[in-house]
Each structure stands twice: as C-alpha cells, then as structure tokens.
Amino acid sequence: MIRHIRRLTPLTLLFPATMVFAQGVQPTKDTTRSEEEAQVIAYGRLPKREITAAVSTLTGSDIEKNTVFSLGNTLYGRIPGLVVDQNSGEPGNDLPGFSMRGVPTFGFARAPLVLVDGFIRDLNSVSVFDVDQITVLKDASATAMYGIQAANGVILVTTRSGKPGQSKLTVDFTSGVQTPTRLPTFHRSAAFAQMYNQALANDKLPPLFSAADIAGYSAGNSPLYPDVDWMQEMINRQSPLATLNLSADGGNKFATYYVSLGYLYNDGIYRHTGINDGYRTNSTLNRINFRSNVDVKVIRDVTLRVNLGGQINDINAPRMATSDIWNRLYEYPTHLFPVFANEGMLGGTAAFADNPYGYVNQRGYRETHNRFFQSDMDLKYDAGRLLPGLKLGARVGFDNYYTVTDGWSKTFAVYQTSKDPVTGNPIVSAPIGNNTNLTYNSPYNEGQNRRSTAELYLNYSRSFGANHRLDFLTLYNQTRQIIGRENPYSMQSVNARMHYAFRDRFYADLTASYGGTEAFAAGRRFGFFPALSAAYVLVDRSESQASGAFDQLKLRASAGMVGSSNVGTRFAYRELYVGGGSYAFGNTNSGASTITEGTIANPDLTFERSYQYEFGGDARLFKQLDLSVALIQQDRTRILTSQSTTIPALFGGTLPNVNKGAVRNRGIELSLLWKKQFRHAGFFTRLNMSVIKDKVMQMAEEIVPAGSEYFYRKGSPVFYTYGLEAIGFFASQQDIAASPAQIFGPVQPGDIKYRDRNNDGIINNYDVGPIGNGSIPTKEFGLELGFNVRGFDLQVMLQGQMDCNINLASYGNLFFPLRSSQKISTFVTNPWTADNASVAEYPRLSTLENANNYRTSTFWLRDGDFLKVRSLEIGYDLKPITKGRSTPVRSRLFLRGMNLFTFDRFKYTDPENISGYPTMKSFNAGFKVQF
C-alpha cells in the first residue's frame, strides 16, 4: 500500500503546488457563483456552462410526474444514451434493467454504478418524491472520480434538502387502477382438439379426440367437455394502486431540513385471492419510506449534514413461485377439466394436479419483508480563515439491507371428471392429492447486505488574477460491502480533479483516480484512471452584443480511461481444489463426495479498461431552442474471455478466462428542447435520441472451417442474434431427399428447412450466422410534449426503440406449441398440413420434441421495435391562496396514465416483456397540495 500511496503523492502534491502558485493572489468573487443553479457532478456541483464532461440531468419535478413503484421506471427515454428495459409488472418485482451507451462489453457487468447522495446504493431504495436531481455521468471525464467502477457510466441521485426561510408542507396523493398491457390468448378446446389430432397425425400416431368429442367441446355445455380460459378465470383486469407522500422542508440560517414519509400500495392481478379466511394470496406491495435530511451549522465554519433514509417493503404473494404460476397459466389445458369438478371440488387430473385456481389461492402465501436503511453524514470545515478557498471534510455512510421471506403453505386435492361407461353421465373421481391445513415454513431467502464507506476530502478554489480560476478536489474513499457470508467486497481509491477556468470562456478538467479492489492479485489490484476534458464557450449573448442565430454555443471534448472491476470472478489468482460432486461407490446408491482441481489460477486477472472519447456541443438558438449533440466512442478492452476455444483439449484442465476481449461502441446522442412561454400559455417539446452501435473487436471463439466465417461474432454487435436462416417448410419427402441433410433431428414434410450457408451439403451449427438485430436496441428515443394554458397543462412522454429483435425461441411455452404444454397459443395460426402447404404460416404441429424446428432461426425472429406512451398527464393548478399566509397554498389536480399505448409490430404480448407476469398500464387521479 505504501507504494501505492507513493504513486498518489504527486496527485496530492498538486494541491500545495497550486497554493504556492496562489501566494499573494486575491480571492475572486467566485463564491458568488450561484450554487443553486449548479448541476450535480461527481463529488460536487458546477454551473452548467462550466461543465466540460458529458452530464445529463433530470429534476425531481420531472420525475414526480410518474406513478411508479421503482424509481428506475421513471427514466424511460429521458436521458439520451441510457437504455431502460422494462420488466414484469409484478408488485415488488418491477425493477427495470439499465445499460449506458450501447453495449459496452460482453463481460459480466453492464449496469451503471448508482450512487445516492454520493454513496453506492440501490436505485430502488429511494422514493420518487424524495429525489431532487438525477444526474447521469456518461463519459470518462464525468466518471473518472469513480475510476475502477466507472466504465459503465454512473447515475447520481441527489435527495432533496431544505432551504432557509421557506417552511412548507407538501401532500401528494395518487390513486388509480391498473391492467395488464397485454395478455396472451390460447386456442379453446374445440380448436385445440382438432389441432391436437392433426399433430398426432403428423407424428403418425392415432388421433385422440373423436368427432363426437370435438362436437362436445364446440357445444361446451357438458362437464365432460370443459373449455376453461385460465387467463380469464385467474387474471383480474382492474387492480388498485395508490401512493401518498407527506413532506416538510424549510429551515433558517443555522439549520435546514427536509423530512418525508411515504406510503405506496400496489395490488396484484390474480383473481379469487380473498377466498381464504385471514389472508390473501394476491401479489401485493405495501411500502413505507421515510427520509430525513438535515443540514446544521454546528459551529462557526463547520457544517454537518445528516441524511437518514429508509424503506420497509412487505410483499405478499401466492406461495408458489411467480414463474411456476405463469407456466401453469400458459400450459394447463383448456379441455381436460373444469375449474370445479363439483361444488367446492377443484378439477384436475393426476398429470395436471396443479389446477391454477388452487395453485394461486390454495397453496398458501408468502410474505417477503425487505428493509433498506441508509445513513450518511458529511462534516465540512470551511477553512477559508486559514487559507481562502480551502474546504476540508469527511464523510461516512452506513447502509443495511435485509430481506426475509415467511412462507405459509398448504396443498389441495383435485377431482377428475370422467364418463360413466354405463350411463354416460359425468362422474367425479376420488381426490387426487390432499387438502392440508396452512403450515408455517421456516423463514427463507434470508439475506443481509451491509455497506460502509468512509471518505476524506479537500477542496480548494482560487482565482489568479482576472483570468484564471482553479478548483481542486482530492478525495480518499474506501468502501466495503458485506453480502451475507461472502468474502467482503472492498474498494479503495484516491481521486482528484482540477477544474480550470480561463476568462470564464475556456474550461478544462483533469480528473484522475487511483483505485483498487480485493478481487485481483496484489500487483493487479490497482489501476490509474485519468481523464481530460475541455470546453470553449464560443458565443454567449448575455455577455456580447453580437447578433445571430446562436444565443449560446459551447463546444467540448473529452478523453479518458476508466475501469470496471466487476468481472464476475474474484480471487482467480488462487489455485483451488474444489468439491467435485459425488460418485456412488459401495453398496448404496449414495455418493462419496469428491475433490477436483478447480479452474487453473489466473494471477494476471484484472479489471476491464474503457477508453472513452467524446466530442460535443451545446447551443441555444433563437432564444427558445436548446440543442446538444455528442459524438462518442468507447473502446472497452481486457474483457474476460475464454481460452478453451484455442487450447487443445488434451490438456485436461479447466482453463481460466483471460483479459483479452475488446468491444467498440460508436454513436451519436442528441437532445433538443424547444420551449416557449407566453403570458398565459406555453409549450415545450423535448427530443432525446441516441444511435449507438457496438462491435466485438476481440473475443475467444470456436475456430470454424473456411467458408463459415460468418459464424464469428467478432465484427458483429455483442447481442446480435445468431441462428439458422429458415427458407420455408419441407414440402415433401422428395424435397427432403433433394435438400442438404439437416443434422438436428430427422425431418418430415412441414418441418423448417434451412439454408446451407456454407454450401457444404449439410446443415449444422456451422450454418449458424448473424440473422438479425440483438435484443438490445441500437436506436433509442424519447419525446416529451407539453403545453399549458392558464392553469391547465398537459404532458405526454413517448419512448421508442428501434433495431432490436424478439427471439420467440426463448419463450417456448408460448410459441412452441405442445412441446411443454397442453395448449396452443393463438399466435399459432395456420400450421403446416399437406393440404395447406402453400399458405402455411407455422411448421407442422407435433406432440413430441422437435429439435429441428425448435431452435433459433429467422423463422422465430420478430421485430422488437416499439413506441410506447409512457406517461400522459393532464393537470390543473389552482390559484395560490396567499391571504393571511406567509407561504401561499398551492394545489394541483391531475389525471395521469402510465404505459397507456404501445405501437409495435409484434402485437401479441408486450414487446419488452414477452412472457410471465405482464407489464401493467395504469389510470390515476391525484392531487398535490403545498401549505
């Protein structure tokens, strides 16, 4: 460590050096730079004009206008370059996924680093109402202070704080109903029976359903011929939600405060969940969150900020796993048994004993309790009396997260309905399974996660003459996270930034971090991450009298290198012998446990490096149009990649991954704001766009024979879909005989025919090549529109993505009929038969596995582009009541819709969330009052 300190010394010495330089120079009036309008950047704030790095900001008032249960769900399309992937709408489980500026790596981690009030924290741990700003740091210059963790970008969340002299109380209430955006539908019994018989015929097996059976299903009036739409039966189309938030803020010149208390309620969409006495089985989130941010002037020149935040989530759900419930809803047959065989007796068979009605409501329930507790403290000493412009401080943060699930389970019996052979009447079988009473399961999924962080910092600002100004920040950080019984995750770094301003027109930042983690061998732990950026304000009409289109114009450029230490493996430098499973010896069929040589050690394992370059400009035109454009490039190197594709197998050991992969991203980001306010009306429109393409530059890959080079991912985007090229269905046995052999399994007429890409007369894995865009879009945009007339206003947020695919092969139980299910989704239309061969839209149905058809190919790719209306709000601001009050009473009423419309080409389920618990849309009404 001493050696590392020595390496850092030059950095810290910059500080006294600048001081020496500063001798005899008067401090300027830089303190008058308004801190209020300053934007949050890494470990500080800076006026927008002076920012030389790529930083985007959202304010709390933008974020508040969403009825969501995870903060991440407010960010769709709002920040150019930040891709937010919507997930399921399950209460308590609806966190979206993030990635910054394309697909920067094929390595382990792509998610940006999230800090709340300067400490690494879960984005979801903060209430939407408590957010003052969300700042997204995108290029190396902006993120270099986070050095070894910065490569995937950084999201900074700043919570609100009070302002001296304006004490007020705010109440915010929303209530609404929600409904799934889309649900899949399935063929009903009669149609299913016909299709099933066809499938059996295709398998050369005798039919299962007679003509009388099919007629019975069509008539649909006998318990012997059930026809159950499980979606209809089990899914509620209207479930409630509500949010309530109270906050107070204010203060005086000695202390300011912001305190809040919030409550969220989000109910799930299962039906009949209230049938049990004393408990519900519906999926439900109840959340209470609180925050208290207090700034106190302790003694002269010393201020103390204490932030406390917490969240208590109680998530109720059916006892059985959500994915299992949805698999049953998708796979359980419509035709085999009714919901109830008799009054109070659930239908079912031995093979289909999990009647979804009972599976949701009569298997018990589970309650997950998770708690976030966050505390941090910042003690700042303004040492201006010792040395003008000098500030010193220390910061600590302690967070705890705990989760545990209590489960209560029971089982239920089902009864099979069959036909009495004599009378032909339906008879009900003996129970299959048992009805048991609710029993408590010992707590499970228990997990604890602690993080402690300590920081020391020193800030020095100084002007030299009229033309030069310097801000210097150096900071030491150490943070340790302990997740359950895992070895602690520790980080340590020394960071520094020098911000230089010349005549308030030219700005430059030199930022550097020297940081390390325990994950790598000594000697490979620490990295030095420098970045340099500069900006020049070409035009500023507020200063010069020049006329022209530009009111403001700033050009900026940056370059730097940052790292990503989360490579998915730690301590790889150690040679290990690990448990190797077991092998049965002796007289019993129980195994003897074994030890086996683990992955060979890789002492050279280290972090990914990201070289980032950016050139951009910000302009204001015609006093109403703000435009920002950035051209970006990122070269990620040292991505972990396998060696086993090149080392002979006769070595016999498991080779470690090595830091040899590389990915390049290039693209453009654009943001446009046109805003105009007249006396009683105004409008604004904001467009965010990014087009970012990634390309694998280096990756270990299986070597393929000449002629099949398209197989390589090198040169293609990381998430490109690779598969076979489908060229229709086999028309006949002659067609099969005349075509190249397909080795995935024997084929019949009606099976998918593939193109022999390398013309070697055989269709195998070497005919797999890039067949479409990946699952992550390369083009993202967000469009916000709004206007106001007198007290009324309307805002719409639209978000879309282009150039991505949906691979149906990943959702077998919806799109591969009869494979794992006893149901056929309505997505399956017009399957191949000998008679309709020319117009068939689907391969032949089969009751058996079909390895030839059910594999990734162009046949299963669908366009994943969409445009969604993420939020739409109509509001009315009442006239403020000022009479007899120090602070006016402001009130606002609003109607708000979330995820109201989706425009896409897929049109079956939600293009972002194909299967499982659906994505929700909601209709809300609410008010906000400020006293």
Added chain:
Amino acid sequence: MKFFIRSISYSLLVLCAFGFLSCKKYLEMPPQTSFNADSVFSRYQNAERLVFDLYQFQGRALATALNSKMGMSSVATITDEAVCFTAQNGYTSNNVYAGSVNSTWFTVNGANGEDVYDNHWRTIRKAFILKENIDKVPDAPENVKRRIKGECAAVIALEYFEMFKRYGGVPIVRKSLSEAEEFVIPRAPLDSVYNYILSLCDEAIANPDFPARVTDEKDFGRLTKAFAYGLKSRTMLYAASPLFNTDKPYQEFGKNNNLICFMRTDKNLWAQAAKAASDAINYCEQNGYGIVRSFGVARNYKVACEDLPKAGNTEVIYGTFQGINQSKLYWLGRGTNMGGFAATEPTQNHVEKYQNTDGSQVNWNTPITTPVNDPTAPYRRLDPRFHLSVAYNGCLWVTTNPTYNLEIYDGVDASVPNGRNGPISARTQFAYFTRKWLNGFESSGIWTPMSPYMRLAEMYLNLAEALNEANGPSTQVFDAIDVIRTRSGMPPVSRTLNQAALRDYIDRERSVELYLENHRYFDVKRTLQGELFKGPIHDVRVIRQRNGAYTYTKYKYHDRAWFTHWYLHPFPYNEVNKGYGLIQNPGW
C-alpha cells in the same frame, strides 16, 4: 507565510489519515476456505476424495447401458439390438438412423452423443496429478499410496482404451501437463497407443498393493487388478480384430493409415488375445471371482448383470451405481403402469437371436397364431436370458400384487378391445419393451440396479472368440461357450461347428449374453460387420382375434443409414480446427 505552513501541516495531516486508513489489510485476500495443490495432499482424507474424483465421468464415459447418452435413447439403439421411439425427435439415435451424424453432437455433447471427447483427457489429467503427488501425503501408509498409483495406471489405461476403440490412434500424454507448456501433441500411431495401454495394464498388474478385488464393500466401483487383466484381454481382442489388425484400413487414409490400423495382419495377435483372456480368467477365479451359478438357471443371469457383489454377484469385475439417477421412465415402454418414454426397445432382430431351451429357433418368417387366450406361446420356451431381458405381449410385468400383464396388441376390429399397452391405446410403436435393468423395479419408485462395465462372462467369450480365430474349433472353445450357456440352462454348443459357423455362433452368443451392456456397437465395428447396422430392423405386429387368439406377424420396421467412415468416431470439429495436428479420421 504562517498560513502557508499551517496549510502544509493540514495537508500532511490529511495524507497521514490516508495512510492510516489505507492500511494494508483493507484489500487483503480473504482466508482460504478451499484446498490448494499443497493442502489437498497434506491429508489422506482429502487425497482419497481425489481418488473418488477419478470416477466422476465414468457414469457417462464407460458407455454402460445406464446413462443419458444419445438424447436418452442409449447407445444400444444405434445397433441391431434395440430401437428408440422414432417419433421422439429428441432421441439422437434417430439422427443415426437418418445418417446425419456430426461430431458436434456425437462426440462433444455427452447428453446427445455417444462420447464426450474432452472427458477422457480430464480424467487422464486427474489420474496423473494424483499419481505424481500421492507420495506427498504424510499420513497414508506406503501400501495405500502404491495402491492408488496402480489404480491411476488402470484409470489411464481405461481412458486410453475408450479412445482407442472409438478414435484409433490419439495423442499420447505421459504426465500431467502444465499450463505453461506447449502441449501440441499430434496423434500417435495406433500400435503406439495399443502398446501404451498394455504397458499401463502391466504396470497396474505388477503393482503388489493393487488389490485383486475390493475387500471393503464400500469400495465397490473402484478399479482392481482383476480389471487390469480384463482390460488387457479386451484391448488385445480389439487389436486382433480385423478393423485394426490389417494393412488395409476400412478407408484409405494415405500416409496416415498407421493412425487407424496396425499396417500389417498378424494372426498371432489372436493367440496373444486368447492367452490374455485365459490369464484373466485364471487370475479372477484364483481370486474369488466366478461365474454366477447358484441362483437357479432362471435367475443366474439377472444376478450376474444387475446385482451387487453382496447379493451374490461374484462375476462383476467392474461395475457402478453411477448414472442411474435419471428417470427410469426412459427405459419403460409407453403406457405401462408407470408411464414411460420408450427410449430403448428391443428389436425383433435381437429377439430372434434367442434360442429355445432345447437349442432350436422359433420360425418368425411366417405369421404365428397362438392358441386361444395364450399370448405368450411363441416365447414360452425361449432362453431364460430372454425373459430377463425383454418384455413382450402377455408377459407378467409386475409380479407383485397387484400383478400387471402387458397387453401390447390391437384388436382385429372394433369389436375386440385394444390392449392397454398396444399401439392404439398407448400410442406405442414397438411390440417389445426393455426388461433388463428393470427386473424388480417394474412398479417401484426407486431404481437402483448395478451397471456392469466388465463381467467375467465376457472373458470366456473373449477366450472362445480369440481361440477360434487363432486355431479354429477346439474343446477349449466349446467349453468356454458352454460355461456361459449352461449357467442359464441352455444346452451345450454343438461340437460339429466349423470355424466360420462357430464365429457366427460366438457373435450371436455374445450379443445375447452382453445385451444392452454396450458391447454390440463396438463388437460389430471391430469385426467389420457395419453393414448389419443398415437393417432391415424388424418388429412384430400383434393382433388379438375375435376368438382370443393372437397373431404375431413379423414386419420390416425400418432401414438405417451406415457409412464406411462410421467405423471410427469423428474428433470434435472444434478440436480439429484448433490446428495443432489432430488429424480428423477419414470421411468426416
């Protein structure tokens, strides 16, 4: 200046604080909770678990009948012994029938193919590491260490034999390779690999502490010296067989012919193989092994194939429990009392190999009509091994109460109900179901048969075959065959057979005795009878007449693909493509 000094002292203070907080331990390595190369050999207790690890892949690599190969359809189904449910596309044997064999699945993916090429090398590395380091263990007696060295030699020999029979000549590795080395080792000539296997067997045999048999019951499943003898016999039998023992390989390979054949025909190899077989028999029988004879002719075969030594199986030389944890449903025919997936079903071709207990054959070439209500008539007099291996229409399937008879038939018309296990009711395809390995487990939820890799019976068959090839028929040959036949109540072999007839007879006897033990695929190939795999594969159609009689009509089920280049396996393409001199076998 005063300010200046004060500020310097402040910044020094800050620096000191950095130094203090960033104390060395903050990023230090956590305590080691698993073993490393030194600690694992510091106690016998740990080293023994490395010994167990040698067997980790054996459940699959041994190609015993009980493993999840060929997409669960068992390697037997790519021979004339058995067939898989052909409509089930996931059974990769179907690919073999259709002729689309490809190294990507056939020798790479263990679950879908016949072999996992990499696993041989993994086991060889484990064995070398153990052999090279076992002397480091301070708390193990010398004899235990020597035993482990012998065991390692036997394991390496076994892995090399498994590659030898599939691929021909392969690279020879004589130690554990270190990552830093250049391990570009080309394929060795076939005879070098052959000699290497024999030398490893000899090394194990010469080891005084390598036991003849497991003395501790809990060690059942570990290799022994008897195995080394047996492997030597098997290796020499394969080497003497025409696939390798020739100067003209099955397919011309130019200057690489020596990788796939011995480059000469040496009849003497048969005599050597006979000596090795007879040595193995003598060694085994002197050390407590013996053909199972004491359970009655109707059960001896079952005990020898499926039971543990503690249950009286004195015949198994190497067997394992491993690989039987997957569902036995794959072994059951469709629509039986437990359900079933029909992954492996006996063919009529195989059924015809069973003689009646008087030595005669059933004539299947004309339809057989049984007496009224007597479905099992055609089978009743067959070899007891048939009844222990194959389930058929009318046989008593579940013998315990409630009993269950198989009804694998359809009615002749609508007035005759279809049998519950027949093609229409259960949508089965084939008239025979597998019984071997399922004896006693027909209605049980638990399935724990033993899976033999090598039995003493094989040594007798090896002896008979090698002697017949070396010197023609002799009393010794006939006696060796009779040992196997008589313990199952079959009459002695006719002493009048000539060499060629006896060759066929031994071939037939071998496929009956070693049914589903995964000899057939390699036996057929080493004797260059690959055309046999083309079929036609036959089945019988069983129809119940109105009067309750059953008609059995033999019909051709299908033909299969076979190509000359299939005599040896393909190396995985991605391995060949690495370009270090692994020459692909001809035709692939």
